[in-house]
Amino acid sequence: xxxxxxxxKSFGDHQVLKGITAVFEPGKVNFIIxxxxxxxxxxxxxxxxxxxxxxxxxxxxxxEFTKMDRWxxxxxxxxxxxxxxxxxxxxxxxxxxxxQFPMKMFTTMTAKERADKTEEILExxxxxxxxxxxxxxxxxxxxxxxGLARAIAxxxxxxxxxxxNSGLDPVTSLMIDKLVREITDRYKMTTVVISHDxxxxxxxxxxxxxxxxxxxxxxxxxxxxxxVNHPLLNDFVFASxxxxxxxxxxx
Amino acid sequence: MPIFTSIGKFxxxxxxxxxKPERWKVYPKLITKEMDKIGLQSVGIMSLLVLFxxxxxxxxxxxxxxxxxxxxxxIGYTTRQSIILEFSxxxxxxxxxxxxxxxxxxxxxxxxITDQIDALDIMGINSASYLILPKIIAAVFILPFLVxxxxxxxxxxxxxxAILSGVVSITDFEAGAQYDFRVWxxxxxxIKTVFFAxxxxxxxxxxxxxxxxxxxxxxxxxxxxxxYSIIIIMIANFLLTQLLLx
Numbered sequence: 001x002x003x004x005x006x007x008x009k010s011f012g013d014h015q016v017l018k019g020i021t022a023v024f025e026p027g028k029v030n031f032i033i034x035x036x037x038x039x040x041x042x043x044x045x046x047x048x049x050x051x052x053x054x055x056x057x058x059x060x061x062x063x064e065f066t067k068m069d070r071w072x073x074x075x076x077x078x079x080x081x082x083x084x085x086x087x088x089x090x091x092x093x094x095x096x097x098x099x100q101f102p103m104k105m106f107t108t109m110t111a112k113e114r115a116d117k118t119e120e121i122l123e124x125x126x127x128x129x130x131x132x133x134x135x136x137x138x139x140x141x142x143x144x145x146x147g148l149a150r151a152i153a154x155x156x157x158x159x160x161x162x163x164x165n166s167g168l169d170p171v172t173s174l175m176i177d178k179l180v181r182e183i184t185d186r187y188k189m190t191t192v193v194i195s196h197d198x199x200x201x202x203x204x205x206x207x208x209x210x211x212x213x214x215x216x217x218x219x220x221x222x223x224x225x226x227x228v229n230h231p232l233l234n235d236f237v238f239a240s241x242x243x244x245x246x247x248x249x250x251x
Numbered sequence: 252m253p254i255f256t257s258i259g260k261f262x263x264x265x266x267x268x269x270x271k272p273e274r275w276k277v278y279p280k281l282i283t284k285e286m287d288k289i290g291l292q293s294v295g296i297m298s299l300l301v302l303f304x305x306x307x308x309x310x311x312x313x314x315x316x317x318x319x320x321x322x323x324x325x326i327g328y329t330t331r332q333s334i335i336l337e338f339s340x341x342x343x344x345x346x347x348x349x350x351x352x353x354x355x356x357x358x359x360x361x362x363x364i365t366d367q368i369d370a371l372d373i374m375g376i377n378s379a380s381y382l383i384l385p386k387i388i389a390a391v392f393i394l395p396f397l398v399x400x401x402x403x404x405x406x407x408x409x410x411x412x413a414i415l416s417g418v419v420s421i422t423d424f425e426a427g428a429q430y431d432f433r434v435w436x437x438x439x440x441x442i443k444t445v446f447f448a449x450x451x452x453x454x455x456x457x458x459x460x461x462x463x464x465x466x467x468x469x470x471x472x473x474x475x476x477x478x479y480s481i482i483i484i485m486i487a488n489f490l491l492t493q494l495l496l497x
Binding site for chain 2: 048049050073074075077078080082084085086088089090091101102104105106150
């Protein structure tokens with residue numbers, strides 16, 4: 001479980017996060033949605049410790065992340081996996097080396113054990129046989145799958161996924177969404193997805209948090225998001241003609 | 252003052268770089284790889300440049316000796332001293348800075364803008380140490396060897412060209428090259444090289460590590476890395492010369 005309490009973050013005079021409070025349950029796919037520039041990515045960066053909050057607390061289970069120093073955080077970080085928007089694969093390493101990297105750095109596994117574990121994970125994400133390819137040789141979807149494989153290499157308890165579908169076609173997007181869902185269910189992770197893709201939200205979300213101007217102004221699930229009467233949320237959810245038509249059908 | 256901010260950020264980064272790394276075991280491989288990139292892959296270009304530097308010094312010295320009172324072996328002596336004291340260390344390090352410094356800054360800068368450094372940090376890896384420490388160790392270790400090679404190629408290669416082109420006889424050049432040889436001169440040059448190697452690798456890494464933005468900014472970081480490294484190397488050269496030779 002991840003718990004946020006009154007998170008505030010400013011850059012100079014510009015306050016980006018204005019008292020974010022939320023609980024992300026384990027075994028669930030939690031979506032943080034909102035328009036660009038509303039604070040989604042800053043919130044995610046604060047949650048994983050890439051940015052420091054000005055005030056408020058972040059708890060990973062019982063551990064108070066915000067109060068920890070760099071060395072104490074290392075123990076929590078080993079339980080965090082993250083898939084970046086651009087996958088952030090290490091260019092100089094093959095698919096296999098990327099996946100094995102956290103194992104090499106943090107475990108005492110032998111080369112054979114690492115290889116077996118890598119095969120297992122690559123099978124999970126559908127990348128069997130691509131072990132020796134470099135990131136420059138991979139398609140967008142394959143990069144995301146490799147990024148996901150690396151993120152789950154150490155069986156993390158918390159998985160962060162930043163814009164999983166950006167730059168992908170609808171079929172590949174759906175494949176990545178299902179993969180996130182399957183991995184969350186299989187490993188009982190607390191998954192937090194940052195997205196503005198309503199297809200993903202409808203497809204795989206368990207809990208949804210809508211951020212606007214640095215605050216969570218609505219939270220609920222995928223059934224309620226289509227029915228709720230909230231002007232800001234409605235503007236966001238039903239921005240496209242496709243979603244407007246869905247709303248009409250619901251009515 | 253931006254300069255003090257930069258010095259503060261640089262110091263902070265270096266403290267992070269020299270903090271105990273996660274796993275020493277992975278470092279030897281990284282350091283070897285960097286030694287190859289920084290040192291071995293620069294041998295060709297360095298040898299070629301220093302060879303002609305030696306030749307030019309020999310020819311210029313020969314062309315400036317008009318008086319019959321100045322012996323011809325001065326050509327060998329001047330070539331050796333110029334190459335050992337200044338060209339092998341300072342000029343070779345400037346050349347390496349142009350080639351390797353920009354490469355270091357753009358490599359780390361690209362990792363920054365593509366979130367690869369964030370990925371390391373999230374995993375709990377000290378990204379500064381993992382990325383920068385192997386480069387600094389490799390540069391500090393391999394550049395003195397490169398400079399020793401430069402001394403050899405510069406003096407003997409340059410001399411050979413001068414002899415073959417007829418500006419000096421082999422006997423005169425040999426006599427001059429051996430005259431009043433002091434090991435301290437070589438040591439002085441190697442001590443300078445260690446400092447220059449640290450400056451080049453750390454300043455270039457600093458500019459790469461704090462890159463923000465996109466491809467354009469990576470290019471700018473790369474240029475800044477070379478410019479600042481060269482300026483700091485030249486200032487350090489003056490200070491070290493004062494300290495070691497006077």
